[in-house]
Amino acid sequence: MSKYIHILLAAILFVTISAEQYYLVTVKVDDSSVQEIRDHLESKGFDISGxxxxxxxxEIITDTPRFLEKECSILQKRNILFEIDEIVSSESYESYSNKRDNAEDYYGPEQTLNELQQLEKTYPKWAKLFNLNEWLGLGSTVEGRSLYALQVSLNPDLVEDEAKIVIIGQHHARELMTHHAVLDSAKDYLKRAQQGDAKFLSALENSAVWFVPVVNPDGLAYVFSNNRMWRKNRARNNDGSQGVDLNRNYSFKWGACGSNSSNGSSDIFKGPSPQSESEVKVMDRLNAKLQAQYIISYHSSGDEVLYPYRCGFMAEANVYNDIRDRLANHVGFGKRVASSSGEDFEHHYGLYGSISFLLEIGSSFQPSFSTYENRVWPSVQKVLPFMLDELTKPHVHIKVLDKDTGKPLAASLSITEINFKEQEQRIADEHGSYRWRLVPGKYNLSIKMAKYKEHKIIIQAGGQKSNYFVELEK
Ligand SMILES: [Zn+2]
Incomplete structure (x- = not known):
């Protein structure tokens, strides 16, 4: 079949391109070749926004339209239908938004923090706001900001020995729907609990949900003040460029495969070293403490559920893919494997056992706020209740204590039948607890800790007994 290509880049090729000039390029593609085009452009370092x-x-955001044109001509030779039909140059979100004149609009970092403080005030018994950088004893961002989390639970000022979910937004500065998705999920949860909804009340009693709307506050501020297409944080790189892609900087399998770059000026720069960025350190330390059972990380756009691994062996694919399929069905989203290693959801699963997904919400880049409210939020609203249901499914709860002192031990757990090959870790939390979602059956569990004797037991998943208390001896 004869396919063709139209490239309408000529007009902008004569424009002088400053370092800060970004273009949103909308490209019409043949449905059957989307994946091939995505893979090809990602392999060349382009960021497919959605x-x-x-x-x-x-939607492709690029500061190198000439390079994009070159890649287009390569695709032309491969007979892929590829038509560039709109090019929009960047400006600050503030000025862009003034032109659109929307009554309601997306929040910047201060408004988001205000909103979190309001929720803490309105629901003092159930909601507690944490300045994560202070609480975890970590430095602030390069521009002096902090990340904030709202814990929603009974006794919300404590990290209790209970199942946990973390809902995360806005690793990528310009993905403005994503912190609203997290804020609105928190509001919805609290409101429904107050109305006496049994599911939410029981979740409040038996679990904790942590809401982290903004992982990249410096980037978000920059989107409002300078460039609405900015993606990374505001780190100053050694080569004079700015910004690290926070969702390429996590240490687990950092830079192993997929779309990431060692070039500082790339939009998918993975950073100078694993976990070099304070924002990523905060999120890693948070989950090291919480060891959440489930994590949702919101991005935009594409109406897709992304799952691990981009490369490598998934030893728990049965459990993981079952939840993935049901979640995608429930929300009406498609499915796609991770874009790259070094993303948060691969990291939180690899090091902390959290069953984590990245959700690409909405179908376009920065739609009007009313489109977010009317079209995007209704699907996002279904996600947290689904995850709360998952918490009620049988988990094996292993609790490891010192036999003499009764103190909890951060012991290392392994199961013979689960053959990890990617250096995954399973470590009990500060309460000595680990909650493991397993396919029903019998398993050989081994518990190890430096200076203690190894302890082996057989555990049963999906049976009557789900709690195993283990005492380690020196
Ligand atoms: Zn993103």
Missing amino acids: YNKETNRL
Whole structure:
């Protein structure tokens, strides 16, 4: 079949391109070649912001349209339908938004913090706001900001020995729907609990949900003041460029495969070393403390559920993919494997056992706020209740204590039948607890800790007994 290509880049090729000039390029693609085009452009370092299934358009944000043109001509030779139909140059979100004149609009970092403080005030018994950088004893961002989390639970000022979920937004500065998705999920949870909804009340009693709307506050401020297409944080790189892609900087399998770059000026720069960025250190330390059972990390756009691993062996694919399939079905999203290693959801699963997904919400880049409210929020609203249901499914709860002192031990756990090959770790939390979602059956569990004798037991998943107390001897 004869396919063709139209490249309408000529007009902008004569424009002088400053370092800060970004272009949102909308590309019409043939449905059957989306994955091939995505893989090809990602392998060349382009950031695919999203794919709109309704209009068959890929959205690509680039500061190198000449390079994109070159890649287009390569695709032309491969007979892929590829038509660039719109190019929009960047400006600050503030000025862009003034032109749109929306009554309601997306929040910057201060408004988001205000909103979190309001929730803590309105629901003092159930909601507690944490300045994560202070609480975890870590330095602030390069521009002096902090990340904040709202814990929603009974006794919300304590980290209790109970199942946990973390809902995360806005690793990527310009993905403005994503912190609203997290804020609105927190509001919805608290409101429904107050109305006496049994599911939410029982979740409040038996678990904790941590809401972290903004992982990249410096980037978010920069989107509002300078460039609405900015993606990374505001780190100053050694080569004079700025910004690290926070969702390429996590240490687990850092830089192993997929779309990430060692070039500081790339939009998918993985950083100078694993976990070099304070924002990423905060999120890693938070989950080291919480060891959440489930994590949702919101991005935009594409209406997709992303799952691990981009490369490597998934030893728990049965359990993981079952939840993934049901979640995607429940929300009406498609499925796609991780874009790259070094993303938060691969990290939180690899090091802390959290079953984690990245959700690409919405079908286009920065739609109007009313589109977010009317079209995007209704699907996001289904996610947290689904995850709360998962918490009620049988988990094996292992609790490890010192036999003499009764103190909890951060012991290392392994199961013979689960053959990890990617240096995954399973370590009990500060209460000595680990909650493991397993396919029903019998398992050989081994518990190890430096200076203690190894302890081996057989555990049963999906049976009557789900709690195993283990005492280690020196
Ligand atoms: Zn993103």
